[in-house]
Amino acid sequence: RNKIESSKPVRFPETFIWGVATSSYQIEGAIDEGGRGKTIWDNFCHQGIHISDNSTGDVACDHYHRMKEDVAMMKQLNIEAYRFSIAWSRILPNGTGGVNQAGVDFYNDLIDTLVGHGIEPWVTLYHWDLPEALQVKYGGWLDPRIVDVFAEYAQVCFLAFGDRVKNWITINEAWTVSVNGFSTGIHAPGHLSSTEPYQVGHHLLLAHSKAASIYKSFFQLRQKGRIGIANCGDFRYPRTDRPEDREAAERAMLFQFGWFTDPLLLGDYPPIMRQLLGDRLPSFTEDNRAELVNSTDFIGLNYYSSFLASKPAFKTADNSYWADMYVDFSGDAKWTTNDMGWYVVPDGLREMLLWISKRYRNPLLFITENGTAEKDDNLELVKQDERRRVFFESHLRACYDAIVQGVSLGGYFAWSLMDNFEWQFGYTRRFGLCSVNFQTMERTPKMSGQWYGATALANGANIDIENGGNKNWQH
Numbered sequence: 001r002n003k004i005e006s007s008k009p010v011r012f013p014e015t016f017i018w019g020v021a022t023s024s025y026q027i028e029g030a031i032d033e034g035g036r037g038k039t040i041w042d043n044f045c046h047q048g049i050h051i052s053d054n055s056t057g058d059v060a061c062d063h064y065h066r067m068k069e070d071v072a073m074m075k076q077l078n079i080e081a082y083r084f085s086i087a088w089s090r091i092l093p094n095g096t097g098g099v100n101q102a103g104v105d106f107y108n109d110l111i112d113t114l115v116g117h118g119i120e121p122w123v124t125l126y127h128w129d130l131p132e133a134l135q136v137k138y139g140g141w142l143d144p145r146i147v148d149v150f151a152e153y154a155q156v157c158f159l160a161f162g163d164r165v166k167n168w169i170t171i172n173e174a175w176t177v178s179v180n181g182f183s184t185g186i187h188a189p190g191h192l193s194s195t196e197p198y199q200v201g202h203h204l205l206l207a208h209s210k211a212a213s214i215y216k217s218f219f220q221l222r223q224k225g226r227i228g229i230a231n232c233g234d235f236r237y238p239r240t241d242r243p244e245d246r247e248a249a250e251r252a253m254l255f256q257f258g259w260f261t262d263p264l265l266l267g268d269y270p271p272i273m274r275q276l277l278g279d280r281l282p283s284f285t286e287d288n289r290a291e292l293v294n295s296t297d298f299i300g301l302n303y304y305s306s307f308l309a310s311k312p313a314f315k316t317a318d319n320s321y322w323a324d325m326y327v328d329f330s331g332d333a334k335w336t337t338n339d340m341g342w343y344v345v346p347d348g349l350r351e352m353l354l355w356i357s358k359r360y361r362n363p364l365l366f367i368t369e370n371g372t373a374e375k376d377d378n379l380e381l382v383k384q385d386e387r388r389r390v391f392f393e394s395h396l397r398a399c400y401d402a403i404v405q406g407v408s409l410g411g412y413f414a415w416s417l418m419d420n421f422e423w424q425f426g427y428t429r430r431f432g433l434c435s436v437n438f439q440t441m442e443r444t445p446k447m448s449g450q451w452y453g454a455t456a457l458a459n460g461a462n463i464d465i466e467n468g469g470n471k472n473w474q475h
């Protein structure tokens, strides 16, 4: 393995993109304004049983009314690119049919403000806030008709925004949509099923490839942009050297990242999934495959954590997604955890990047999310967040190591610009580079935000490569 000389200062490629990310439902609020239609997350939150602090995204960070201030804050932090998502129901309040001009105007204004500040817009078309009308009409992602409906929405966006948006991400974390939405039920629409996750996943992949093929056929030549997807991947180390644990780790990789990346880059689901799931896993037609393998200019990786994987002692009787995968997860005694209860494993990010690069023959990659959270009442950490700064420094160091080893990594998006609505945890977990006072809506860059801004400006030159982030940083 290529060891980096410890005396060499870190230099990311000149073209490396330093970004931050958010999503519409988590920050916008203003759910009844500007002609926005209801979404499955509005409904899910208002059922009053799913969100730990019983909150909703009704107001969130009130970004809808504070967009200019938020873009100015990014500029102040030297952010080069901003990954945000479009709320489908602001563009098409019923999911399909009539376009809502006020929604188009809002995103035009956001995009123009970004471009005016020299910040590149990176647009996610779907970050989980499905128009409720589509859930009612079709059962949402469960029905194959969603594929065409998504492609119609995507096309409206390419037409409206593609003159200025050069980077498109179709779906954020198809895995989380499928598993949290339809297997464990902790996300909207809250189903618990052993077959639905695979159907939903299938439709998400086909929706991605249809939208991407429309972009490539009718827009790419003129608009000169690129299109990809953001997949989540937690790295799995084998717990021991035993072959059955190595196999368990590989199986876990294929059941999460491989599920949504193999079809796009290799043309079908991972063979192990077919073998274990049989008919419960839908099949692609030849036409599907042809479209899938040409659909992706880059793969986004959302990385948060890693696990040790081992072969379970017993096979359980149920056939949920987790039983299908048939892997036990644990942690390494050396690993710390954050306030999400997730292991903090910067080396796992490097291993993840190397694994992807090897399996898929070095595709163009971006880290589309990476970050950490503390609890709302962890006041010391909320104010002076050295722990988050070290998290970013050590994970960026892992990115650098991967680049040195030949991985095509084009950029990094920190999750998240500011504290926001953290799904089932409501406002009790804070991922922001900037804090938000949810009473006054005042935003304040945290120490980690200042550090990230300085790092972006220095193109990574201030990263401590020797210790991977144990040094105190003074600003």
Ligand code: GBH
Residues within 6 Å of the ligand: 023, 026, 172, 173, 176, 232, 234, 302, 304, 305, 369, 415, 422, 423, 431
């Ligand atoms: C992202 O998803 C979201 O895109 C973003 O909206 C959200 O705010 C952010 O992360 C923070 O939560 O133990 O096998 O179940 C979450 C990504 C993927 C991280 C799955 C935890 C657990 C794997 N998650 N992973 S497992």
